Amino acid sequence: MCYTQSMNDPALEQILSFTESPVAGENMEVILSHGDIEYPIGVYKITLNRDHHSHVRWHWHDELEYIFVEKGSGTFRISDGSYDIIEGEALFINQGMLQDAHVSEGYDTCVYYSIIFHPTNILAYGLTRLCSKYLTPILSNSKFHAYKITDKSTLGSEILAYIIDIVAINRRKDMCYELLTKEHLIHIWVLLFEFMNINPAELGDIELMRLSLDESRSKDAVKYIEKHYSEPITLTDIADSIHVSKNECCRCIKRCMGMTPFEYLLSYRIYRAAALLREASSADSIADIAIKVGFNNTSYFNKVFKKHMGCTPKEYRSRDTYSY
Secondary structure: OOOOOOOOOHHHHOOOOOOOOOOOHHHEEEEEOOOEOOEOEEEEEEEEEOOEOOEEEEEOOOOEEEEEEEEEEEEEEEOOEEEEEEOOOEEEEOOOOOEEEEEOOOOOEEEEEEEEEOHHHOOOOOOHHHHHHHOHHHHOOHHHOEEEEOOOOHHHHHHHHHHHHHHHHHHHOOOOHHHHHHHHHHHHHHHHHHHOOOOHHHOOHHHHHHHHHHHHHHHHHHHHHHHHOOOOOOHHHHHHHOOOOHHHHHHHHHHHHOOOHHHHHHHHHHHHHHHHHHOOOOOOOHHHHHHHOOOOOHHHHHHHHHHHHOOOHHHHHOOOOOOO
């Protein structure tokens, strides 16, 4: 398969809150790169394999997202839980959600489509009354961070059919495909109201406020870690960056991401180390790379790397294909 866009493409940067894609370029087929203000929709095909890029790291974006698994099974972790999505199923992810993905246990691969679009594709933000009536009940509801969609009901089957067709018409660039896509997105939104059994009167303001604060703090902590990962940062430094105690820092990140700040720091350092090891032109020794990503002990770096990657840095560097 020919992949048409790299992880450094500015069009990808426009749809992600990070300055780089959380997916390695060779594992993403860009069916429709989004970034056009008149048509802010992106359609991507992502291939994860247990032996070759098994993971999409933590990230978030301001758009809504539909994920449809074409082959295998993926585990998608969102702020409020984990969702195993098998072949033929889909997942709705609300805007701004911290999320990551990996191949599910017991499976070797997960091939899925990601449709990312701004809510203005459904209703323009100037339409205050209609937005309050039709966008807010989902966008601002803490109960709907994500929602699994299967074919076990007629509504679910209809939604899946529309999602599959959005991928197809944007791949083919059918006549009026922009209008057809918008029509499909609106139709799916109407079906979601019934499928999710949404009652706007049941919005949980207190729960929503607490979860939003956790997410905001976690995102700020992630930004701090990804900016300072090569430095000898401590839990105190991370907690201070989000203006909370060390205990509260651990609690809110654990609630959102299922890991401690230190675990995420180690994971991100290994991610950066793997990227450096993949650079064919790099003359850095493994010890040099360990120091560059924040480890001051090569033996400890090797131990942590093997725990995350299943092989030593030396073995990883010699591979023809890479994971992470």
